[in-house]
Amino acid sequence: MMNRENIDYVQSAIGYHFKNERLLVQAFIRKSYSQEHPEVQNNEVLEFYGDEALDLYITKMMYKKFSKISEGNFISEKNEGELTKLKSVYVSKHTLAQCAYNAGFYQFLYLGQSDIKNEVQKSASVNEDLFEAIVGAVAVDCDWNFKVIDKVCETMLSMDSMNSYLCVLVLEKCHELGFGEPENIPRLRQPQILEDMHPHNWWEVRIGCEQGQMAPDPKTGLYEYGIRINDKFFSGTGVGPFQAKMAAECKALNYLCHEEIKRKIKKVDYSNPVSQLHEFVQKQIIMEPIYDFSEYHDSDGNPIWRCTVSLEGIPKSFTSEAVSKKEVKQEAALQLLKFFIETEIEESKEWETPVFYTGGARFWSDEMKEEMKRIMKHDSDNGGNE
Structure with missing residues (x-):
């Protein structure tokens, strides 16, 4: 009533x-x-x-x-x-x-x-x-x-905090790469006081006859969520359960995309990084890198070129300086190429809980994309660990 x-x-x-x-x-x-x-x-x-x-x-x-x-x-x-x-x-x-x-x-x-x-x-x-x-x-x-x-x-x-369009992408990539079903693992906690059971404060997970409650860490006020893919475990935290799950899914998806790329790449030519990156673009492995050039003069009046290169999907840019514009572009591209090929996606094994839930999907709206950018920035500012 x-x-x-x-x-x-x-x-x-x-x-x-x-x-x-x-x-x-x-x-x-x-x-x-x-x-x-x-x-x-x-x-x-x-x-x-x-x-x-x-x-x-x-x-x-x-x-x-x-x-x-x-x-x-x-x-x-x-x-x-x-x-x-x-x-x-x-x-x-x-x-x-x-x-x-x-x-x-x-x-x-x-x-x-x-x-x-x-x-x-x-x-x-x-x-x-x-x-x-x-x-x-x-x-x-x-x-x-x-x-x-x-x-x-x-x-x-958006009330279905278990579901996001990211979940679809993670699920699809897992199957494409032969990893099977990912394990979605919310961090469950017991309520401390009766008032905490109110739907305003709790995120409920119901699987068949089993039921658990997800609540923020009393020390940090943040929710926690994990995803396991084979022997890899990715954890995310956020101000709400949806944000925590999105953060974990983003790390898992980055890892899966990285694995997919490694399978597509037969050999890496570090001698000409600009050309190698362009080849990746042609094969639709990456987006087009963005090069930004500027020129200044040192204390002796010699011209110095600075090049900053960025790539969509990588949360940092790479800068180099050299006397030649061609040389500085290659040096900046080399930094990006090495980061792209050699960097491992963050994996966390801070906690383990039984698997309560797998699956589901819905749209990742523009608002959620903006929230994801905020989450990634928050993770970056905190060194990737909460």
């Missing part, structure tokens, strides 16, 4: 305030309840419209993520089969149900006696229906303003 506090909580959680709050309440009314109380309307039709709105949101996001127009032609990074597979993951029953469940929305459902007896409020299908009904209620309340609907969908999908 919903009171004023519950209504405010849901609106705050989804980032939308209803003009007609009765629509929000209706989204929580199950058919079993309306059968016992004929004076109220249930959420079934709202669920239908929410499913359609969510489907359009996901389709648009896939279009923006994987498609472009080049020289008048439509080009997609993914084929129809791949897009269908990804879409089925993004809007799977598990994904939507986990989002609604993690937010604690099931606590506010209006249930008939049969539903109460069967304790359906925590089932995947009921939570999936609730997710879609809330989206449908938003669509009706905003008169199908898709700018509003898209924002709510994005916010609600």
Whole structure:
């Protein structure tokens, strides 16, 4: 049942305030309840419209993520089969149900006696229906303003902190390289006080009959997450569980990309690093390096060239100085090439916990990309260790 506090909580959680709050309440009314109380309307039709709105949101996001127009032609990074597979993951029953469940929305459902007896409020299908009904209620309340609907969908999908588009990439790379399934390992802690059990404060992980709680380290206030790939273990920390998982996934993905590159590279020519990097570009192993030149004069008036080279995906640049522009470019390129070939991705074995969860995926939105940049900068500033 919903009171004023519950209504405010849901609106705050989804980032939308209803003009007609009765629509929000209706989204929580199950058919079993309306059968016992004929004076109220249930959420079934709202669920239908929410499913359609969510489907359009996901389709648009896939279009923006994987498609472009080049020289008048439509080009997609993914084929129809791949897009269908990804879409089925993004809007799977598990994904939507986990989002609604993690937010604690099931606590506010209006249930008939049969539903109460069967304790359906925590089932995947009921939570999936609730997710879609809330989206449908938003669509009706905003008169199908898709700018509003898209924002709510994005916010609600982010409630599934276990899932991210990074997760899809890690999973795909693991299979491509023959590593099998990665192990996703949240750092679980026991609640210290009863108030900590409130959904505002806890991130819940439910796998079958097992249940664990993820909470921040009481000393640092940070959440921890780990991913194991074969004998490699990558840990991430963050201000929230989603940020911690993204940090771990980023390290794991960097490692996998590095492994993929090593398999593509047969021989490295250190005698001409500029040419070698260009060959990697031609083979689509790396993006085009960016060279930035400047010139100054030393105390004797001799011209000195400075070259700084950077490469997308590497969080540092490399600078060299020499009297010749050609020479300085080669020296800077050599630093980048050696770093690119020889640097090992950070691996951490600070803690071990049982595996609770594997799988799931959703879009890595532009906002998440910005958050990932912030996380990487935070890790870099702290030497990669928390």
